[in-house]
Amino acid sequence: MKISVDGVEYEVAEGRTILQALDDVGVLMNGVDIPHYCWHPKLSIDGSCRLCQVEVEGVPKLQIACNTPVAEGMKIHTQSERVQSAREGVMELLLLNHPLDCPICDQAGECKLQDYAFEYGQQHARTQEPRRAAKKRVDLGPTIVFDQERCILCRRCVRFCREVPGTGELSVFSRGDRSVIETFPGQPLANDYSMNVADICPVGALTTKDFRFKIRVWFLEDVPGVCTGCANGCNVYLGVANNRVYRYVPRRNDAVNQTWLCDPGRLSYKRIGADDRIDHAALQNADGIPVAVPLEEAIAAAAERIRNVVATKGAGAVGLLVSPHATNEDLFVARRFLDAIGSTQAGFAVVRGRGDDLLIKEEKAPNASGARALGFEDAAGLLSRTRGGAVEALVVMGHDVLAAPYAESRDALERVDTLVLLDTHRSPLESIAHVVVPVRHAAEKEGTLTNFAGRVQRVQPAVEPPFEALSEGEALWQIAQALGLPGFDDPYDVRAVSKALAQSVPAFAGLDLDSVPPDGAPLAGAGD
Amino acid sequence: MQKAPFVTSYLTEHAGDDAFATLAGYRARGGWEAARKALTQMSPDDVVNLVKDAGLQGRGGAGFGTGMKWSFMPKAADKPKYLVCNADESEPGSFKDRLLLERAPHQMLEGIVIGAWATGASKTFVYVRGEYAQPADVLQRAIDECYAEGLLGSDVMGTGFAHDVVVTRGAGAYICGEETGLLESLEGKKGQPRKKPPFPAQYGAFGMPTTVNNVETFSHVPHIVKNGPAWFKGFGTEKSPGTTIFGVSGLVQRPGLYELPLGTRLDEIVFQHAGGPLPGRKVRGVIPGGMSMPILPVSQLDVPMANEFLRERKTMLGTGGVMVIDDSVCMVRVACVVTYFFRDESCGQCTQCREGTGWLHKIVQRIERGAGSREDIDILLDVCGKMEGQTICAFADAAAWPVQGLLRHFREDFEAHVEHGKCPFPQSFEL
Amino acid sequence: MVISAETRAAIDAEIAKYPKRRGALLPALHLVQKQTGWISPETAQELAAIFEIHPIEVMEVVTFYNMFYDRPQGRHHVYVCTNLPCSLRGARDLLKEIEQHLGIESGETTPDGRITLGHEECLGACAWAPMLRIGAQYHENLDVETAKRLLDELK
Ligand SMILES: Cc1cc2nc3c(=O)[nH]c(=O)nc-3n(C[C@H](O)[C@H](O)[C@H](O)COP(=O)(O)O)c2cc1C
Ligand code: SF4
Ligand code: SF4
Ligand code: SF4
Ligand code: FES
Ligand code: FES
Secondary structure, three states, X not given: OEEXXXXXXXXXXXXXXXXXXXXXXXOEOOOEOOOOOOOOOOOOOOOOOOOXXXXXXXXXXXXXXXXXXXXXXXXXXXXXXXXXXXHHHHHHHHHHOOOOOHHHOOOOOOOHHHHHHHHHOOOOOOOOOOOXXXXXXXXXXXXXXXXXXXOOOOOHHHHHHHHOOOOOOEEEEOOHHHOEEEEEOOEOOOOOOOOHHHHHOOOOOEEEOOOOOOOXXXXXXXXXXXXXXXXXXXXXXXXXXXXXXXXXXXXXXXXXXXXXXXXXXHHHHHHOOOOOEOOOEEEEOOOOOEEEEOHHHHHHHHHHHHHHHHHXXXXXXXXXXXXXXXXXXXXXXXXXXXXXXXXXXXXXOOOEOOOOOOOOOOEOOOOHHHHHHXXXXXXHHHHHHHHOOOOOEEEEEOOHHHOOOOHHHHHHHHHOOEEEEEEOEOOOHHHHOOEEEEEOOHHHOOEEEEOOOOXXXXXXXXXXXXXOOEOHHHHHHHHHHHHOOOOOOOOOOHXXXXXXXXXXXXXXXXXXXXXXXXXXXXXXXXXX | OOOOOOEOOOOOOOOOOHHHHOHHHHHHOOOOHHHHHHHHHOOHHHHHHHHHHHOOEOOOOOOOEHHHHHHOOOOOOOOOOEEEEEEOOOOOOOOHHHHHHHHOHHHHHHHHHHHHHHHOOOEEEEEEOOOXXXXXXXXXXXXXXXXXXXXXXXXXXXXXXXXXXXXXXXXXXXXXXXXXXXXXXXXXXXXXXXXXXXXXXXXXXXXXXXXXEEHHHHHHHHHHHHHHHHHHHOOEOOOOEOEEEEEEEEOOOOOEEEEEEOOOEHHHHHXXXXXXXXXXXXXXXXXXXXXXXXXXXXXXXOOEOOHHHHHHHOOOOOXXXXXXXEOOOOHHHHHHHHHHHHHHXXXXXXXXXXHHHHHHHHHHHXXXXXXXXXXXXXXXXXXXXXXXXXXXXXXXXXXXXXXXXHHHHHHHHHHHHHHHOOOOOOOOOOO | OOOOHHHHHHHHHHHOOOOOHHHHHHHHHHHHHHHHOOOXXXXXXXXXXXXXXXXXXXXXXXXXXXXXXXXXXXXXXXEEEOOHHHHHOOHHHHHHXXXXXXXXXXXXXXXXOOEEEEEEOOOOOHHHOOOEXXXXXXXXXXXXXXXXXXXXXXX
């Protein structure tokens, strides 16, 4: 059906409310400004803040856009004088009990109260009354702190806990202007998704302990990326300043993560700048001790050792244990490496853990589906063949292989002639690897990842590692070059790799780096 | 039990007789015959049309046409339908429903059964305010009698029609009188009014089609069925037929209940029926319909008590709670009591209401203390304007109107406080 | 267990009256309070289990309504109505006298735990002001002496 908003016509779906309909067509706050506090696209309609009032022709009273169903031919005005004055009224009343200390508030810069007050409010509330007494810095649980004086009682946080994780830890107690957000004694806000309440809180009332007062948000650059905590591939913005990632916040993608992140995933940004990053290449000396070497030396040594294995045992004795943390492009290079050298010894290991019905997937890596799509099988076969002596040179990406169910196979890794480790973080594998090459995190490189449902999504460098490191693909490419393998003559270029992937693997058709839309796209043949 | 009205009509004619609260006593006065007539001789639509023709308006405060409201109920019988009898009576100055519960419970129950027949409702929840524990007991006894005598239950009066009545007690929250706040409370939740749509006739109690009517509204119904619309219209005004029970309180000689036709003049109620002011005092102003309704100054009491006339004076009939204020009383103190009440009782969902009620009270308090300014008086009006017509329920309007009324007619009291920094009424009740 | 078997049986009888279980929450809170005087977190948890809701949903209801208490109360509740019609007829003076008589302020409980005193909004007895209620019992047309006598009779 058609509605018109400020004279512009939109084709919208029946059965939606005005805000929902405008959100569906992507113009809400992006062409059509209807400020709103309590409404959130992924939560039930509350209708209480009354900020979203608009004028509907033929209806005498202002109507709240969040709860008013659209009707054929409905004519809506969002900027009329009456609407503006209603907004001003709501803003003034809200600011009454709200401290005007944005400069010291952690939400400053991404506060809807601050924004709207600037646009619609008077700068100072006209009252001399003391604001009501409020609780400050209440610990709601392990992740979240609550400042009552900033709370505007939009109940988004309450609805979130009830409707999304279903844990319902938060509630509004009492009534009238004594209303206050509370938890039940002994039942703190603690669930796998608790930190989302800080994102959806339109003001600075709920903040995460992790990010609180770390850095002013306006210093942060928001770089789109993907969480690598599990196979769901939730879309994030990486908050970056000074070549450091300070946080992940959810990036809305209705096909993947709605507007949410799980807490472990959200905190997994810490892995990027972690102290246990492998920050130098190493070679094992005669005593079995890893010794730091320049990166080129490690690549050369890896190639040299592989060459020897090929010479003595044949190309078939070279194996590749790839990582589901690597990108599709990295894995495609791995595929070509195997083909070029003439081996079929390959597999991937992925750590499994707890999943749920919401976002969290059992596979704790972002690209196991990519590995499968590129023909890699579970590592069990490769490991048993390695133990049996069929593989003598093994390139291992990452250390997922140390976890169950592969852990028993460690002896297989210990017995090979050559173990080349390409990894981001330190692990016991370093001590048995002959060559160690530091690699880039997904937040440090170009590429795509395929989530559990076969959705291909792009990552890009948000930060530069403070040490020399290569992507897994580039490391293999350089080893291949050193080995003189055919097809690796050009210098490594991830875009070229990505084009080749899209051209040669049907599932990835049309999914090269520059063609993948910001919210991703399904593998050919994967349902969306 | 409450004292019976000083002036009675058809609703309260027998209210002075304690036996009227029992089934035997009620039957002795012809009780339950109207229900028998409706259930055996009339179709549900006949009943709806009859009540429409009679022009009965709801007595819970909003004055909506009862027959019209009943006709909104879906006809389909695919899911259960409910009636709710609103016995939350918490509007300050209102105490008539308590009388009807305590002294005429069968009259109301008979109205409920007729309403149930008309709307196809299988169950009625009577939501009684928590403080009315004793009226609720009386009502429960009456209900028990009805079940024992086959007037309620699976086969009402042998007609095959089934109807149950459940009494639910509230727990002290004025907002549960608002019909959707009531529905939430009935469902075991906080009594926070629902946003509309959906409306109760589609999605009411427990998600089922529901009609909410006031205790007194139901109580008129048997009389209409028994005597017909023409008879009913013989009482009251053309647009507002019937009687209502005015509750007169405050500073008059004979506070109490008076059942009078709608359209009875306010000055007649105050000066004749209720005996006028206390010795040596003068009436200053009268709140005509419960605390939510704007006050009228003594010069404007020559108004018939019916909405079509009261509206011209920017006020309404509300619940018919007539509060009389005399010349000893400071209207700023009245404003303090009024704004305290609405601040206390706001459910707290809507921004304008939650924040506005608090602000009104704080400013009025400051003016009362003598610390206010002229600007404060304007801010009061400005805040009222921001609260009106913009919230989930009419509570915010109800909180703004009385303040607007006081400032419309008694601004001088506020100005005196501001000018002199103290209260000019030495005899006024203290806060 | 806080909730007695007897109270539990009464709650179950209430539940049977409603199309959805939760409809009986307010009746249940009244019943439990009759037994225990107030709703402790422990009680809230037991009720939550009966009604298959989160305990916090019980507490949000308790804190919303005036007549449910989230802390221990005196043996008797005495509430003076101070709304306008009652105030016009002396309710506030009555409340002050009672405060003095009991030596506590509105909102407090006597040290011996005998009486919790409060003031309330209109109780529907406006013509018979001033008035107070002791528990469910209304006392209307009061003068100070009668009121004091009523209070002194409370055990
Ligand atoms: C704040 C507020 C309080 C109300 N309180 C009551 C009440 O105590 N009793 C009542 O019958 N109606 C009350 N109403 C009106 C009800 O919402 C509803 O209109 C009424 O119960 C319908 O019954 P009627 O059509 O028979 O009047 C209140 C309305 C508002 C906005
Ligand atoms: S804490 Fe934030 S999200 Fe929760 S009600 Fe308050 S303002 Fe809304
Ligand atoms: S569900 Fe998975 S992808 Fe999403 S935030 Fe959590 S760990 Fe990251
Ligand atoms: S107007 Fe007031 S009482 Fe009514 S829903 Fe809004 S906040 Fe609650
Ligand atoms: S966004 Fe519509 S009322 Fe809050
Ligand atoms: S004002 Fe006290 S009972 Fe109504």
